[in-house]
Amino acid sequence: MGAQDKAPRPSVRMCVRCEVTTGAPVVVAVVHQNSGPGFVVYACQACAAHYPPQSDVLTVLSPSGRAGGEG
Numbered sequence: 001m002g003a004q005d006k007a008p009r010p011s012v013r014m015c016v017r018c019e020v021t022t023g024a025p026v027v028v029a030v031v032h033q034n035s036g037p038g039f040v041v042y043a044c045q046a047c048a049a050h051y052p053p054q055s056d057v058l059t060v061l062s063p064s065g066r067a068g069g070e071g
């Protein structure tokens with residue numbers, strides 16, 4: 001049996017701000033095009049702080065309504 005361990009490829013992206021390849025890219029923007037698939041804009045951890053948080057992405061909403069508090 002030749003079960004090879006497939007090492008996950010390091011998702012290296014180039015930062016859109018400082019144009020430095022980072023191993024921990026952060027999605028800062030998603031560009032939607034009229035035709036064809038859009039592209040994702042990445043930034044490094046440092047530059048990502050300068051970008052506003054994405055509101056378009058699905059965020060996990062914390063259950064604000066606690067059960068048993070009705071009445």
Ligand SMILES: [Zn+2]
Pocket residue numbers: 015016017018019020043044045046047048
């Ligand atoms: Zn950067």
